[in-house]
Amino acid sequence: xxxxxxxxxxxxxxxxxxxxxxxxxxxxxxxxxxxxxxxxxxxxxxxxxxxxxxxxxxxxxxxxxxxxxxxxxxxxxxxxxxxxxxxxxxxxxxxxxxxxxxxxxxxxxxxxxxxxxxxxxxxxxxxxxxxxxxxxxxxxxxxxxxxxxxxxxxxxxxxxxxxxxxxxxxxxxxxxxxxxxxxxxxxxxxxxxxxxxxxxxxxxxxxxxxxxxxxxxxxxxxxxxxxxxxxxxxxxxxxxxxxxxxxxxxxxxxxxxxxxxxxxxxxxxxxxxxxxxxxxxxxxxxxxxxxxxxxxxxxxxxxxxxxxxxxxxxxxxxxxxxxxxxxxxxxxxxxxxxxxxxxxxxxxxxxxxxxxxxxxxxxxxxxxxxxxxxxxxxxxxxxxxxxxxxxxxxxxxxxxxxxxxxxxxxxxxxxxxxxxxxxxxxxxxxxxxxxxxxxxxxxx
Numbered sequence: 001x002x003x004x005x006x007x008x009x010x011x012x013x014x015x016x017x018x019x020x021x022x023x024x025x026x027x028x029x030x031x032x033x034x035x036x037x038x039x040x041x042x043x044x045x046x047x048x049x050x051x052x053x054x055x056x057x058x059x060x061x062x063x064x065x066x067x068x069x070x071x072x073x074x075x076x077x078x079x080x081x082x083x084x085x086x087x088x089x090x091x092x093x094x095x096x097x098x099x100x101x102x103x104x105x106x107x108x109x110x111x112x113x114x115x116x117x118x119x120x121x122x123x124x125x126x127x128x129x130x131x132x133x134x135x136x137x138x139x140x141x142x143x144x145x146x147x148x149x150x151x152x153x154x155x156x157x158x159x160x161x162x163x164x165x166x167x168x169x170x171x172x173x174x175x176x177x178x179x180x181x182x183x184x185x186x187x188x189x190x191x192x193x194x195x196x197x198x199x200x201x202x203x204x205x206x207x208x209x210x211x212x213x214x215x216x217x218x219x220x221x222x223x224x225x226x227x228x229x230x231x232x233x234x235x236x237x238x239x240x241x242x243x244x245x246x247x248x249x250x251x252x253x254x255x256x257x258x259x260x261x262x263x264x265x266x267x268x269x270x271x272x273x274x275x276x277x278x279x280x281x282x283x284x285x286x287x288x289x290x291x292x293x294x295x296x297x298x299x300x301x302x303x304x305x306x307x308x309x310x311x312x313x314x315x316x317x318x319x320x321x322x323x324x325x326x327x328x329x330x331x332x333x334x335x336x337x338x339x340x341x342x343x344x345x346x347x348x349x350x351x352x353x354x355x356x357x358x359x360x361x362x363x364x365x366x367x368x369x370x371x372x373x374x375x376x377x378x379x380x381x382x383x384x385x386x387x388x389x390x391x392x393x394x395x396x397x398x399x400x401x402x403x404x405x406x407x408x409x410x411x412x413x414x415x416x417x418x419x420x421x422x423x424x425x426x427x428x429x430x431x432x433x434x435x436x437x438x439x440x441x442x443x444x
Contacts, residue, residue, distance in 0.1 A: 038269070039270075047143040051145075052259065055256075057252065057257070061154075061156070065156060065157045068240035069160045069360060074242075074439065075434055084169070084172045087173055088148050088176040089149070093118045093141075096178075097181070099185060100184045147207075155172075158219065163223055171405075171409065187199050193389075200325065200384060203264035204324075205372075210367065213366075215401055225356055226358055235353045238360075246308075246309065260323065262277050262281050283334035287337055287341070310346055313345045316370075320366060321337050322334055324374040324375045330381075348369045
Protein backbone atom coordinates (compact mmCIF):
# COMPACT_ATOMS: atom_id res chain seq x y z
CA UNK A 1 0.00 0.00 0.00
CA UNK A 2 2.93 2.30 0.79
CA UNK A 3 4.39 1.70 -2.67
CA UNK A 4 1.00 2.29 -4.28
CA UNK A 5 0.66 5.49 -2.28
CA UNK A 6 4.10 6.66 -3.42
CA UNK A 7 3.31 5.88 -7.05
CA UNK A 8 0.01 7.72 -6.79
CA UNK A 9 1.76 10.71 -5.23
CA UNK A 10 4.44 10.79 -7.92
CA UNK A 11 1.77 10.57 -10.59
CA UNK A 12 -0.04 13.53 -9.05
CA UNK A 13 3.17 15.57 -8.97
CA UNK A 14 3.92 14.65 -12.59
CA UNK A 15 0.42 15.67 -13.64
CA UNK A 16 0.70 18.99 -11.79
CA UNK A 17 3.99 19.82 -13.52
CA UNK A 18 3.70 18.21 -16.93
CA UNK A 19 0.10 18.84 -17.88
CA UNK A 20 0.34 22.67 -17.69
CA UNK A 21 3.56 22.47 -19.69
CA UNK A 22 1.86 20.32 -22.29
CA UNK A 23 -1.03 22.76 -22.33
CA UNK A 24 1.41 25.62 -22.90
CA UNK A 25 3.00 23.70 -25.74
CA UNK A 26 -0.40 23.34 -27.31
CA UNK A 27 -1.51 26.92 -26.66
CA UNK A 28 0.46 28.77 -29.36
CA UNK A 29 -1.26 26.86 -32.14
CA UNK A 30 -4.59 28.11 -30.86
CA UNK A 31 -3.31 31.62 -30.16
CA UNK A 32 -1.29 32.26 -33.31
CA UNK A 33 -2.48 35.51 -34.93
CA UNK A 34 -3.95 35.33 -38.41
CA UNK A 35 -1.36 35.70 -41.18
CA UNK A 36 -2.70 39.11 -42.22
CA UNK A 37 -2.03 40.48 -38.71
CA UNK A 38 1.59 39.32 -38.37
CA UNK A 39 3.03 42.17 -40.43
CA UNK A 40 1.15 44.73 -38.34
CA UNK A 41 2.44 43.14 -35.15
CA UNK A 42 6.06 43.04 -36.34
CA UNK A 43 5.97 46.62 -37.63
CA UNK A 44 4.51 47.86 -34.35
CA UNK A 45 7.09 45.96 -32.34
CA UNK A 46 9.88 47.37 -34.52
CA UNK A 47 8.70 50.96 -33.99
CA UNK A 48 8.55 50.51 -30.23
CA UNK A 49 12.01 48.93 -29.89
CA UNK A 50 13.75 51.33 -32.25
CA UNK A 51 11.88 54.20 -30.60
CA UNK A 52 13.36 53.13 -27.25
CA UNK A 53 16.82 53.28 -28.84
CA UNK A 54 16.24 56.77 -30.22
CA UNK A 55 14.93 57.90 -26.84
CA UNK A 56 18.19 56.65 -25.34
CA UNK A 57 19.95 59.21 -27.55
CA UNK A 58 18.57 61.81 -25.13
CA UNK A 59 20.87 60.33 -22.51
CA UNK A 60 23.69 60.50 -25.05
CA UNK A 61 23.15 64.19 -25.75
CA UNK A 62 22.94 64.87 -22.01
CA UNK A 63 26.22 63.11 -21.26
CA UNK A 64 27.98 64.61 -24.28
CA UNK A 65 26.96 68.13 -23.33
CA UNK A 66 27.65 67.60 -19.63
CA UNK A 67 31.16 66.52 -20.54
CA UNK A 68 31.88 69.35 -22.97
CA UNK A 69 30.65 72.29 -20.84
CA UNK A 70 32.52 73.59 -17.81
CA UNK A 71 31.58 72.09 -14.46
CA UNK A 72 29.75 75.25 -13.36
CA UNK A 73 27.14 74.70 -16.09
CA UNK A 74 26.62 70.91 -16.02
CA UNK A 75 23.42 70.91 -13.96
CA UNK A 76 21.88 73.49 -16.31
CA UNK A 77 22.66 71.35 -19.37
CA UNK A 78 21.16 68.31 -17.66
CA UNK A 79 18.01 70.25 -16.78
CA UNK A 80 17.67 71.61 -20.31
CA UNK A 81 17.95 68.14 -21.84
CA UNK A 82 15.31 66.48 -19.71
CA UNK A 83 13.03 69.52 -20.00
CA UNK A 84 13.27 69.75 -23.79
CA UNK A 85 12.41 66.06 -24.08
CA UNK A 86 9.30 66.54 -21.95
CA UNK A 87 8.29 69.65 -23.90
CA UNK A 88 8.72 67.82 -27.20
CA UNK A 89 6.53 64.96 -25.97
CA UNK A 90 3.68 67.30 -25.09
CA UNK A 91 3.94 69.63 -28.09
CA UNK A 92 4.17 66.75 -30.55
CA UNK A 93 1.00 65.28 -29.06
CA UNK A 94 -0.87 68.58 -28.99
CA UNK A 95 -0.05 69.70 -32.52
CA UNK A 96 3.19 68.39 -34.04
CA UNK A 97 2.23 64.87 -35.12
CA UNK A 98 -0.78 65.87 -37.25
CA UNK A 99 1.03 68.93 -38.59
CA UNK A 100 3.70 66.55 -39.79
CA UNK A 101 1.44 63.72 -40.98
CA UNK A 102 -1.87 65.33 -42.03
CA UNK A 103 -2.97 62.57 -44.40
CA UNK A 104 -5.80 64.13 -46.40
CA UNK A 105 -6.25 66.95 -43.89
CA UNK A 106 -3.77 69.54 -45.19
CA UNK A 107 -4.61 73.12 -44.20
CA UNK A 108 -2.61 74.26 -47.25
CA UNK A 109 -2.06 71.38 -49.63
CA UNK A 110 1.50 70.11 -49.46
CA UNK A 111 2.66 73.04 -47.32
CA UNK A 112 0.82 73.25 -43.99
CA UNK A 113 -0.59 70.20 -42.27
CA UNK A 114 -3.53 69.64 -39.97
CA UNK A 115 -4.13 71.40 -36.65
CA UNK A 116 -5.39 68.75 -34.25
CA UNK A 117 -4.25 66.65 -31.33
CA UNK A 118 -3.07 63.07 -31.65
CA UNK A 119 -5.64 60.31 -31.15
CA UNK A 120 -4.67 56.69 -30.51
CA UNK A 121 -6.66 53.55 -31.29
CA UNK A 122 -9.24 52.59 -28.66
CA UNK A 123 -8.29 50.09 -25.96
CA UNK A 124 -8.42 46.52 -27.24
CA UNK A 125 -8.98 47.58 -30.86
CA UNK A 126 -9.78 44.79 -33.28
CA UNK A 127 -7.94 43.90 -36.46
CA UNK A 128 -10.85 45.15 -38.55
CA UNK A 129 -10.37 48.70 -37.21
CA UNK A 130 -6.65 49.25 -37.94
CA UNK A 131 -4.51 49.54 -41.05
CA UNK A 132 -2.96 46.08 -41.14
CA UNK A 133 -0.48 47.17 -43.82
CA UNK A 134 1.38 49.45 -41.38
CA UNK A 135 1.59 49.70 -37.58
CA UNK A 136 -0.34 51.02 -34.59
CA UNK A 137 -0.77 54.78 -34.29
CA UNK A 138 0.75 54.72 -30.80
CA UNK A 139 3.96 53.07 -31.97
CA UNK A 140 4.31 55.38 -34.96
CA UNK A 141 3.64 58.45 -32.82
CA UNK A 142 6.18 57.32 -30.22
CA UNK A 143 8.87 56.64 -32.82
CA UNK A 144 8.37 59.92 -34.69
CA UNK A 145 8.32 61.90 -31.45
CA UNK A 146 11.88 60.79 -30.70
CA UNK A 147 13.11 62.48 -33.89
CA UNK A 148 11.38 65.70 -32.89
CA UNK A 149 13.07 65.65 -29.48
CA UNK A 150 16.45 64.96 -31.10
CA UNK A 151 16.18 68.16 -33.12
CA UNK A 152 15.79 70.23 -29.95
CA UNK A 153 18.72 68.45 -28.28
CA UNK A 154 21.01 69.71 -31.05
CA UNK A 155 20.24 73.34 -30.23
CA UNK A 156 20.90 72.91 -26.52
CA UNK A 157 24.63 72.22 -26.78
CA UNK A 158 25.51 75.06 -29.13
CA UNK A 159 24.02 77.76 -26.92
CA UNK A 160 25.29 76.36 -23.63
CA UNK A 161 26.86 78.37 -20.81
CA UNK A 162 25.31 81.76 -21.61
CA UNK A 163 21.64 81.39 -22.56
CA UNK A 164 18.95 81.76 -19.92
CA UNK A 165 16.76 78.75 -19.20
CA UNK A 166 13.23 80.02 -19.86
CA UNK A 167 13.83 81.70 -23.24
CA UNK A 168 15.48 78.49 -24.40
CA UNK A 169 12.49 76.42 -23.27
CA UNK A 170 10.04 78.81 -24.97
CA UNK A 171 12.02 78.44 -28.20
CA UNK A 172 11.86 74.66 -27.73
CA UNK A 173 8.05 74.85 -27.55
CA UNK A 174 7.95 76.60 -30.94
CA UNK A 175 10.64 74.40 -32.50
CA UNK A 176 9.02 71.09 -31.53
CA UNK A 177 5.42 72.18 -31.97
CA UNK A 178 5.69 74.09 -35.23
CA UNK A 179 9.06 74.57 -36.96
CA UNK A 180 10.16 70.94 -37.01
CA UNK A 181 6.78 69.37 -37.89
CA UNK A 182 6.01 71.86 -40.68
CA UNK A 183 9.25 71.33 -42.58
CA UNK A 184 9.22 67.58 -41.89
CA UNK A 185 5.75 67.36 -43.48
CA UNK A 186 7.23 68.67 -46.73
CA UNK A 187 9.17 65.40 -47.06
CA UNK A 188 7.90 62.70 -44.71
CA UNK A 189 4.28 63.87 -44.68
CA UNK A 190 4.07 63.76 -48.48
CA UNK A 191 4.40 67.52 -48.93
CA UNK A 192 5.74 69.53 -51.85
CA UNK A 193 9.44 68.68 -51.49
CA UNK A 194 8.60 65.00 -51.74
CA UNK A 195 5.97 65.33 -54.46
CA UNK A 196 7.50 68.05 -56.66
CA UNK A 197 11.25 67.68 -56.19
CA UNK A 198 11.72 63.99 -55.35
CA UNK A 199 13.58 64.91 -52.18
CA UNK A 200 15.22 61.89 -50.55
CA UNK A 201 16.14 61.93 -46.86
CA UNK A 202 15.82 58.44 -45.43
CA UNK A 203 16.17 59.18 -41.71
CA UNK A 204 16.78 62.91 -41.51
CA UNK A 205 20.23 64.31 -42.34
CA UNK A 206 18.30 67.43 -43.35
CA UNK A 207 14.84 66.96 -41.84
CA UNK A 208 16.25 66.40 -38.34
CA UNK A 209 19.94 67.22 -38.10
CA UNK A 210 20.39 70.25 -40.32
CA UNK A 211 17.16 71.69 -38.89
CA UNK A 212 18.69 71.56 -35.42
CA UNK A 213 21.89 73.02 -36.88
CA UNK A 214 20.12 75.95 -38.58
CA UNK A 215 18.15 76.77 -35.43
CA UNK A 216 21.36 76.60 -33.37
CA UNK A 217 23.24 78.81 -35.84
CA UNK A 218 20.54 81.48 -35.72
CA UNK A 219 20.59 81.39 -31.93
CA UNK A 220 24.38 81.56 -31.73
CA UNK A 221 24.52 84.61 -34.01
CA UNK A 222 21.92 86.51 -32.00
CA UNK A 223 23.14 85.33 -28.60
CA UNK A 224 26.84 86.02 -29.15
CA UNK A 225 29.88 84.14 -27.84
CA UNK A 226 30.77 83.35 -24.24
CA UNK A 227 32.67 85.96 -22.27
CA UNK A 228 36.39 85.61 -22.96
CA UNK A 229 36.07 83.13 -25.81
CA UNK A 230 37.36 85.59 -28.41
CA UNK A 231 39.61 88.19 -26.85
CA UNK A 232 42.57 90.20 -28.13
CA UNK A 233 42.17 88.70 -31.58
CA UNK A 234 42.72 85.17 -30.30
CA UNK A 235 40.57 82.11 -29.64
CA UNK A 236 40.73 81.07 -25.99
CA UNK A 237 39.85 77.39 -25.49
CA UNK A 238 37.39 76.60 -22.72
CA UNK A 239 37.91 72.88 -21.98
CA UNK A 240 34.95 70.78 -20.93
CA UNK A 241 34.52 69.37 -17.47
CA UNK A 242 34.61 65.65 -18.17
CA UNK A 243 35.79 64.00 -21.39
CA UNK A 244 34.90 60.60 -19.94
CA UNK A 245 31.24 61.64 -19.87
CA UNK A 246 31.55 63.08 -23.38
CA UNK A 247 32.94 59.77 -24.63
CA UNK A 248 30.16 57.85 -22.90
CA UNK A 249 27.61 60.19 -24.48
CA UNK A 250 29.07 59.55 -27.92
CA UNK A 251 28.87 55.78 -27.50
CA UNK A 252 25.25 56.10 -26.31
CA UNK A 253 24.41 58.20 -29.38
CA UNK A 254 26.18 55.68 -31.63
CA UNK A 255 24.04 52.90 -30.14
CA UNK A 256 20.83 54.92 -30.37
CA UNK A 257 21.51 55.69 -34.02
CA UNK A 258 20.78 52.07 -34.95
CA UNK A 259 17.19 52.76 -33.92
CA UNK A 260 17.27 56.15 -35.64
CA UNK A 261 18.28 54.76 -39.03
CA UNK A 262 17.10 51.17 -38.71
CA UNK A 263 13.60 52.09 -37.58
CA UNK A 264 13.28 54.46 -40.54
CA UNK A 265 12.98 51.39 -42.74
CA UNK A 266 9.39 51.58 -41.38
CA UNK A 267 8.55 47.94 -42.04
CA UNK A 268 9.77 44.62 -40.60
CA UNK A 269 7.13 42.41 -42.23
CA UNK A 270 9.11 40.67 -45.00
CA UNK A 271 12.46 39.00 -45.52
CA UNK A 272 13.50 41.91 -47.74
CA UNK A 273 12.66 44.52 -45.11
CA UNK A 274 14.52 42.69 -42.36
CA UNK A 275 17.55 42.17 -44.60
CA UNK A 276 17.49 45.85 -45.51
CA UNK A 277 17.32 46.79 -41.84
CA UNK A 278 20.42 44.73 -41.10
CA UNK A 279 22.16 46.42 -44.04
CA UNK A 280 21.23 49.82 -42.57
CA UNK A 281 22.69 48.81 -39.19
CA UNK A 282 25.97 47.75 -40.81
CA UNK A 283 26.27 50.90 -42.92
CA UNK A 284 25.40 53.13 -39.97
CA UNK A 285 28.11 51.53 -37.88
CA UNK A 286 30.85 51.73 -40.49
CA UNK A 287 30.03 55.36 -41.34
CA UNK A 288 30.57 56.28 -37.69
CA UNK A 289 33.86 54.40 -37.73
CA UNK A 290 34.92 56.21 -40.90
CA UNK A 291 34.12 59.59 -39.34
CA UNK A 292 36.07 58.82 -36.17
CA UNK A 293 39.17 57.54 -37.99
CA UNK A 294 39.15 60.46 -40.44
CA UNK A 295 38.99 62.96 -37.56
CA UNK A 296 41.75 61.07 -35.73
CA UNK A 297 44.09 61.23 -38.73
CA UNK A 298 43.18 64.83 -39.62
CA UNK A 299 43.88 66.16 -36.13
CA UNK A 300 47.20 64.32 -36.02
CA UNK A 301 48.21 65.87 -39.35
CA UNK A 302 46.96 69.39 -38.56
CA UNK A 303 47.80 69.73 -34.87
CA UNK A 304 50.53 67.07 -34.43
CA UNK A 305 48.40 65.48 -31.70
CA UNK A 306 45.08 63.64 -31.87
CA UNK A 307 42.11 65.55 -30.41
CA UNK A 308 39.59 63.43 -28.51
CA UNK A 309 36.75 65.93 -28.84
CA UNK A 310 37.27 66.07 -32.61
CA UNK A 311 37.26 62.27 -32.83
CA UNK A 312 34.02 62.11 -30.84
CA UNK A 313 32.41 64.67 -33.11
CA UNK A 314 33.92 62.91 -36.13
CA UNK A 315 32.06 59.74 -35.21
CA UNK A 316 28.83 61.70 -34.79
CA UNK A 317 29.41 63.48 -38.11
CA UNK A 318 29.81 60.09 -39.80
CA UNK A 319 26.47 59.05 -38.33
CA UNK A 320 24.78 62.26 -39.48
CA UNK A 321 26.30 61.89 -42.96
CA UNK A 322 24.92 58.38 -43.54
CA UNK A 323 21.48 59.19 -42.13
CA UNK A 324 20.11 60.59 -45.40
CA UNK A 325 20.77 57.29 -47.19
CA UNK A 326 21.92 54.37 -45.02
CA UNK A 327 20.44 51.64 -47.24
CA UNK A 328 21.87 51.85 -50.76
CA UNK A 329 25.63 52.36 -50.14
CA UNK A 330 28.03 49.45 -49.91
CA UNK A 331 30.04 49.12 -46.72
CA UNK A 332 32.99 50.77 -48.46
CA UNK A 333 30.91 53.68 -49.74
CA UNK A 334 29.29 54.15 -46.31
CA UNK A 335 32.74 54.30 -44.72
CA UNK A 336 33.86 56.98 -47.18
CA UNK A 337 30.65 59.00 -46.71
CA UNK A 338 31.18 58.92 -42.95
CA UNK A 339 34.88 59.78 -43.29
CA UNK A 340 34.10 62.88 -45.33
CA UNK A 341 31.72 63.92 -42.57
CA UNK A 342 34.55 63.57 -40.05
CA UNK A 343 36.82 65.72 -42.21
CA UNK A 344 34.11 68.38 -42.51
CA UNK A 345 33.93 68.67 -38.72
CA UNK A 346 37.68 69.11 -38.33
CA UNK A 347 37.66 71.88 -40.94
CA UNK A 348 34.48 73.66 -39.83
CA UNK A 349 35.24 73.97 -36.11
CA UNK A 350 38.17 76.41 -36.58
CA UNK A 351 36.25 78.18 -39.36
CA UNK A 352 33.42 78.99 -36.93
CA UNK A 353 35.99 80.29 -34.45
CA UNK A 354 37.42 82.60 -37.12
CA UNK A 355 33.91 83.95 -37.64
CA UNK A 356 33.52 84.26 -33.83
CA UNK A 357 30.52 81.93 -33.80
CA UNK A 358 30.72 80.18 -30.44
CA UNK A 359 29.43 76.60 -30.64
CA UNK A 360 30.22 74.98 -27.30
CA UNK A 361 29.88 71.33 -28.32
CA UNK A 362 30.48 71.53 -32.08
CA UNK A 363 26.86 70.81 -32.99
CA UNK A 364 26.80 73.12 -36.02
CA UNK A 365 29.68 71.36 -37.83
CA UNK A 366 28.33 67.93 -36.87
CA UNK A 367 24.63 68.34 -37.54
CA UNK A 368 24.50 71.17 -40.09
CA UNK A 369 27.77 70.67 -41.94
CA UNK A 370 27.64 66.88 -42.10
CA UNK A 371 23.85 66.99 -42.53
CA UNK A 372 24.18 69.01 -45.74
CA UNK A 373 26.96 66.74 -46.99
CA UNK A 374 24.99 63.57 -46.26
CA UNK A 375 21.93 64.92 -48.07
CA UNK A 376 24.02 65.88 -51.11
CA UNK A 377 25.64 62.44 -51.16
CA UNK A 378 22.35 60.56 -51.62
CA UNK A 379 22.37 60.49 -55.48
CA UNK A 380 25.89 59.03 -55.45
CA UNK A 381 24.51 55.66 -54.35
CA UNK A 382 20.75 56.00 -54.92
CA UNK A 383 19.78 56.48 -58.58
CA UNK A 384 16.31 57.69 -57.55
CA UNK A 385 17.84 60.87 -56.14
CA UNK A 386 18.83 63.98 -58.09
CA UNK A 387 21.32 66.65 -57.09
CA UNK A 388 18.81 69.29 -58.16
CA UNK A 389 16.08 67.93 -55.90
CA UNK A 390 18.48 67.57 -52.99
CA UNK A 391 19.95 71.07 -53.34
CA UNK A 392 16.55 72.77 -53.69
CA UNK A 393 15.31 70.94 -50.61
CA UNK A 394 18.39 71.77 -48.52
CA UNK A 395 18.01 75.46 -49.39
CA UNK A 396 14.25 75.48 -48.83
CA UNK A 397 14.45 73.86 -45.41
CA UNK A 398 17.50 75.90 -44.45
CA UNK A 399 15.96 79.27 -45.34
CA UNK A 400 12.69 78.44 -43.60
CA UNK A 401 14.25 77.17 -40.38
CA UNK A 402 16.98 79.81 -40.15
CA UNK A 403 14.68 82.77 -40.83
CA UNK A 404 11.86 81.63 -38.54
CA UNK A 405 14.33 80.69 -35.80
CA UNK A 406 16.12 84.03 -36.09
CA UNK A 407 12.82 85.89 -35.81
CA UNK A 408 11.83 83.92 -32.71
CA UNK A 409 15.25 84.39 -31.09
CA UNK A 410 15.14 88.12 -31.85
CA UNK A 411 11.64 88.50 -30.38
CA UNK A 412 12.73 86.65 -27.25
CA UNK A 413 15.81 88.85 -27.00
CA UNK A 414 13.77 92.03 -27.29
CA UNK A 415 11.02 90.98 -24.89
CA UNK A 416 12.53 88.92 -22.07
CA UNK A 417 16.20 88.74 -22.94
CA UNK A 418 18.03 85.54 -23.84
CA UNK A 419 21.52 86.26 -22.52
CA UNK A 420 22.42 85.60 -18.91
CA UNK A 421 23.81 88.64 -17.03
CA UNK A 422 27.61 88.91 -17.00
CA UNK A 423 27.88 88.06 -13.31
CA UNK A 424 25.66 84.99 -13.76
CA UNK A 425 27.71 83.73 -16.70
CA UNK A 426 30.97 84.17 -14.80
CA UNK A 427 29.54 82.46 -11.71
CA UNK A 428 28.02 79.67 -13.76
CA UNK A 429 24.37 79.09 -14.57
CA UNK A 430 24.13 76.20 -12.11
CA UNK A 431 24.45 78.52 -9.12
CA UNK A 432 22.99 81.63 -10.73
CA UNK A 433 19.77 80.18 -12.15
CA UNK A 434 19.32 76.88 -10.36
CA UNK A 435 20.96 77.43 -7.00
CA UNK A 436 22.63 74.04 -7.20
CA UNK A 437 25.79 72.48 -8.57
CA UNK A 438 26.46 69.24 -10.41
CA UNK A 439 29.80 68.88 -8.60
CA UNK A 440 29.45 70.72 -5.27
CA UNK A 441 32.75 69.31 -3.97
CA UNK A 442 34.75 70.97 -6.71
CA UNK A 443 35.14 74.38 -8.28
CA UNK A 444 36.07 75.34 -11.83
